[in-house]
Amino acid sequence: xxxxxxxxxxxxxxxxxxxxxxxxxxxxxxxxxxxxxxxxxxxxxxxxxxxxxxxxxxxxxxxxxxxxxxxxxxxxxxxxxxxxxxxxxxxxxxxxxxxxxxxxxxxxxxxxxxxxxxxxx
Amino acid sequence: xxxxxxxxxxxxxxxxxxxxxxxxxxxxxxxxxxxxxxxxxxxxxxxxxxxxxxxxxxxxxxxxxxxxxxxxxxxxxxxxxxxxxxxxxxxxxxxxxxxxxxxxxxxx
Numbered sequence: 001x002x003x004x005x006x007x008x009x010x011x012x013x014x015x016x017x018x019x020x021x022x023x024x025x026x027x028x029x030x031x032x033x034x035x036x037x038x039x040x041x042x043x044x045x046x047x048x049x050x051x052x053x054x055x056x057x058x059x060x061x062x063x064x065x066x067x068x069x070x071x072x073x074x075x076x077x078x079x080x081x082x083x084x085x086x087x088x089x090x091x092x093x094x095x096x097x098x099x100x101x102x103x104x105x106x107x108x109x110x111x112x113x114x115x116x117x118x119x120x121x
Numbered sequence: 122x123x124x125x126x127x128x129x130x131x132x133x134x135x136x137x138x139x140x141x142x143x144x145x146x147x148x149x150x151x152x153x154x155x156x157x158x159x160x161x162x163x164x165x166x167x168x169x170x171x172x173x174x175x176x177x178x179x180x181x182x183x184x185x186x187x188x189x190x191x192x193x194x195x196x197x198x199x200x201x202x203x204x205x206x207x208x209x210x211x212x213x214x215x216x217x218x219x220x221x222x223x224x225x226x227x228x229x
Binding site for chain 1: 153154156158165166167168171172177178209211213214216217218219220221222223
């Protein structure tokens with residue numbers, strides 16, 4: 001059974017960098033599929049952050065591209081998100097997900113439980 | 122950017138009734154990349170439909186998706202108590218992937 005689990009600090013100071021990791025179990029990320037990050041501010045809708053293939057190919061939301069980096073570590077079977085220069089607007093639940101196929105345009109078929117990140121001094 | 126507009130914002134129905142949810146794209150899109158998700162309070166979104174009309178693994182057949190071009194529909198044929206939730210449509214074929222604002226299906 002494939003499981004995804006996000007981890008990282010729940011509180012980040014403004015202007016600092018948010019770093020999250022998504023640990024994958026039950027499936028090797030190097031076997032295929034795109035892996036993505038999506039966030040949801042409290043009480044609001046969903047926003048796609050970006051997606052990565054195990055080989056390192058990435059696709060980013062243009063609105064976040066200048067601040068986002070995705071990476072994948074096949075030896076640890078996890079992938080990561082860094083978001084720099086955070087502000088209060090980056091406060092959200094952050095989800096990692098496995099996409100439905102090896103096409104980065106595909107739907108998000110499996111999701112982690114999500115982790116709440118608050119940006120505050 | 123493809124903007125997805127969902128209607129209605131809230132749908133008040135009784136168990137056993139039929140629910141029809143709409144998702145309209147700001148321009149014609151490929152059905153291959155149109156998906157629907159269900160999210161219950163405090164829970165993770167769950168993929169229901171991908172490719173506009175294909176049910177994801179384990180999704181009951183009371184859920185169906187249809188549409189093409191700019192207009193897409195999610196239909197729940199007979200509402201079960203566990204179906205009362207928020208539903209989002211999503212399009213992955215543009216840059217960026219975008220989500221609709223959601224339709225809440227509540228108990229009448």
